[in-house]
Amino acid sequence: MADKKLLLIDGNSVAFRAFYALYRQLESFKSPDGLHTNAIYAFKNMLDVLLKDVEPTHILVAFDAGKVTFRTKMYGEYKGGRAKTPEELLEQMPYIQEMLHDLGIKTYELKNYEADDIIGTFATKGEENGFQTTIVTGDRDLTQLASDKTTVEVTKSGVSELEAYTPEHMKEVNGVTPTEFIDMKALMGDNSDNYPGVTKVGPKTASRLTQKYGSVENLYEHVDEMKKSKLKENLINDKDKAFLAKKLATIDRDSPVTIDIDDVKRQPVDYEKLRQFYEKLNFRKFLAELNASGKGQDDTATEKVEYTVLDDHNFKDVKVTENDQVEFYLAMLGANYHLADFVGFSLKINDQIYVSKDVELLEEDNLKHLLEDEKIKKNVFDLKRTTVGLHRLGIHAHGLDYDMLLASYLVNNENNSNDLGEIAHLYGDYSVKTDMEVYGKGKSEHIPDDDILFNHLASKVNAIEKLKEPLLKKLKEHEQDDLFDTIEIPTARVLAKMEMNGMKVEASTLIQLQNEFAVKLKELEDKIYEQAGERFNLNSPKQLGHILFEKLGLPVLKKTKTGYSTSVEVLDQLKTQSPIVSEILDYRQIAKIQSTYVKGLLDVIQPDGRVHTRYLQTLTATGRLSSVDPNLQNIPTRTEEGKQIRKAFVPSEPDGYIFSCDYSQVELRVLAHVSGDAHMQEAFKTGYDIHSHTAMKIFHLDSPDQVTPLMRRHAKAVNFGIVYGISDYGLSKNLGISRKRAKEFIDNYFEQYPQIKDYMNKAVQEARDKGYAETIMHRRRYLPDIHAKKYTVRAFAERTAINSPIQGSAADIIKIAMINMQKKLDELHLKTKMVVQVHDELIFDVPKDELETIKKIVPEVMQSAVKLDVPLIADSGWGHNWYDAK
Template sequence: MADKKLLLIDGNSVAFRAFYALYRQLESFKNPEGLHTNAIYAFKNMLDVLLKDVKPTHVLVAFDAGKVTFRNKMYDDYKGGRQKTPEELLEQLPYIQEMLHDLGIKTYELKNYEADDIIGTFVNLGETADFKVTVVTGDRDLTQLTSNKTTVMVTKHGVSDLEAYTPEHMKKVNGVTPTEFIDMKALMGDNSDNYPGVTKIGPKTASNLIQKYGSIENLYDHIDDMKKSKRKENLIKDKDKAFLAKKLATIDRNAPVTIGLKDVKRKPVDYKKLRQFYEQMNFRKFLGELNASGEGQDGAEVEKVKYTELDQSNAKKISVKENDTVSFYLEMLGDNYHLAEFVGFALKINEQVYVSRDVSLLQENNLKHLLEDAEINKNVFDLKRTTVGLNRIDVHAHGLNYDMLLASYLVNNENNSNDVGEVCHLYGDYSVKTDLEVYGKGKSEHVPSDDKVLYNHLASKVVAIEKLKPLLLK
């Protein structure tokens, strides 16, 4: 059945690739407690792409249970030459698993077996049950699992560039079938897994020999027919190594797993836990996506703010007294504030909030005086953007003595945002929607025609600038 799709992910291998994909930003990816988060972040980005492209009904992420497996009993130095896994990656692995559980995705490990063997076993289970199977890994050893029902995706650079191995592609790349690839590995050995093959036989020679003989068993059955050569001597001398290498290279497709296909069916996302997890990791991007989807907010609507709509008549009546608390927000759609479209503004004087789409009202004498008077202190978000925007309508602002954007940058310059809503969410305040939620993005970006939607967004922003000020300053 075409709708039955099984996605199998090599957890350790992909986490390793994810870690090094953002390795240069290692110190930039930390949560407030100092936990490194680069591998978690990159893993989630890759997972989003896979889920979108594969659309699996069943997902399993397999992890290694430990360093010792049945292969170490065959060969003591199996994987012995590998460098120690960085502590900065090790500390992230439990959190990757936690995130997967929150996303409704099953993880599994099996003592004495590698993740490869779990995946190989589930490939068998999936193919038998007529699933379309996709395997994702950074390890080319798993390409032996390729078949007309199973595609193995191997990470090439980082975690986003994947090479799809089918039987046809395997033949094109290695000159052998997926099954013959095991015999090819038997002859050439594997430096990564630290087991030898036959002396001085590399990938090209190994491929040519297996193309000719089909398997190492058949090759050794016909070894006497070979002409005398140094290669023949090495093949005879290293016969035991070749057969051991084949055992080590062969993925166990019948590992004693204690779960089945029904256990890896995708479960609903636990949005409450996922939101808490993203907040803990300080993943502003993923929080923004949750907010944009409306998920994980327990059905709560964004708080409605009381405001007064300004027009030509009531704008002239606004005045400010000494010691009044004033906050101002100018909305422009677009990154280039020298040219961006004006959307509107919000002004808060003490507890009274005013909003309008018409920025020309700010040229009224009393409002212009309010904004230009250096003696009247005003709270804003992004002083530079606000100053440039007002200059465009001949209002030369002074007295802008608190900048929420600058304050949030000083508190955390690695996870800052130019969006009031996103900054608020970083501090657990969800009373403001993100701009992505209200305006959309790219071709779908637009200013809401409904005044209530726009005005509440602007009003909630100007209220938040003032509300979060004590926390950010502290």
């Protein structure tokens, strides 16, 4: 039957291609708990295209069961030359399989056999049962399976472009039939799979011999008839290699699989599990597609909410007392609420809902009083966004008492969506559409018709009210109600103030830097062109590759599909080979500072002469804050050119000061506290430099005077690496040392700090027992994979169990310091403003006459934020700009 279609996917091969298709975005593709997701995402994109194009009735994704197969038993070096699969890909493999199961797709692996053999067996079963079969792989070995009933699609560029191999195409490309391709491989061998063929026989010779003789067996029956030549000699000498290679190259089309063709029939999608999977991995695109399809949603998806539209005539009818329950939602189009256009608002007072597009109504006395009265408690979705938005309308919001976004984040910090609709769906309420469904996205973003808009606004305040009790109940069950009330809500209020304050930036300083950098870039360009002997496009990897590797003859370290790699990693290794390489690196660095920070900041200075960043309070699973639009936490500090950018950040008063105060090694101090390690605590209590102290321990030195700068650098990498669960492989890469040496460092570290090792073991065991890791302030991080059968998944959860209490506690400490600091500023009626937080550092805009007070109180407040078993130390600096304050 023509409608019987079988799709067979080489799981390992396609996952590998998917991983490298988005490899440059590796660190951008992470779930809220830190799992890399680039391969999963690219795999799903490719799968969507295949399912649409092929429309299979039956589908199987085959995976390798392990490295040991009948081929490795036959030839021990089989695939022996391959590099170790990156951990970042290994950790994603179980999730790819989980996603496939949720999509109703069968996966299968078979001990002692490769995915190729499973596919070969099912391709044969498909042909025998009248299926039209499509095989998708990144491995051309599978093209031997091509036939009039089976097409082999091989990935060409990432996973987006496929080359279809039919018998006709095989003949065009290789000059042989699919079956003869096995014999061709037998003669030429395979570098990728690491088995030899006949010496000096490459693809062209192998193809020619195969075309002439048809098979290896026939070739050797007639080899004596060949004229005397080096080729003949090699063929005779390497006969055993050729026959072994043929066995290794031949896909087993009758492997002992325990499932049949009927078992791979495409099954219904489990939409509820798929939704949870997308939410866990923060795949918003796929979530939006799922929501738009309406699949897996209950009947509340079409629920209409009753509401009254407010206008110039009836707004006075809105009356509220202190005893009323009030929900409020202020709608703005766009993520950056400092600039976003207002769309409208909605109010729910007891059971009555009001909506309007006219936000100016909020400035009327009765509505403004409602929003500004501290005694009238309001429930909102996003306290900070709402406070800033109302401030733009001249309304100083008070009494915003509950934040649905923060409550949801604490209950499940694996989900960091900031869309009320998406969050409501998590708790089974599909009456609220997502903003993407209502407004669209990007260029297609628009405000919908009034009926759609008003229902959307009404459904949002309705959901805030409906979901408040369930969320607060969960917080109480998780013992997180105190964290919500005393840390997250007050932090949101402090951040709103900081964002509204903004920080003054002198455009003139940035323009001066722009001119200085332009001169430096021109000088570097001229030096580079002089050494190259010609002018070329410095920003073209192809042209740069030609200059470096062809014209100047530098060693080729890595190639890409489009030519030579000229990545920073490659150029760093070539710095000693030629001065042109260092100059290219300098050029790139300054060019990035010029475009990202100089021009980037000039573009976002607001009419008040300030930049108003946004702090993302619900982005990370650790509770750490992030800064965007612009990112003030990411201004470079490692190079002098990068540091110069901070000169543009100045106090609001001409004779004022920028005051900076940051915690000294707060994560290591937390580690010393939670581990109780006597040696580390001693170092902090006696004021030793902790990195020199660690260097003495791991290098077995007797005195700090013996510690060299290189030793200290290595010790610093070990200290911070331990906090993040670094492996010997990771440490060796970071320090450019052997893996063996890196292991020695780690072993010596634990020998000298034994209680830290004990802490790590205890943290993992507690996570196994409880299902979560916890900070000093009881911020939880749930670890559902701590009992996973797959080692890579379990190991990732174990590392998270170790480092989350450290990173999360440090994040909580700075939040407590910020809350206490704002209280102190208010108590003393100071004009000083807290303007920026950079992880462990707080920045203040200080009038001249308050500097001495600030010098005293800021370190005191920060150092007393929490009581640890070791002292918290905060170091201060000040100056007439941010650069001088460091």
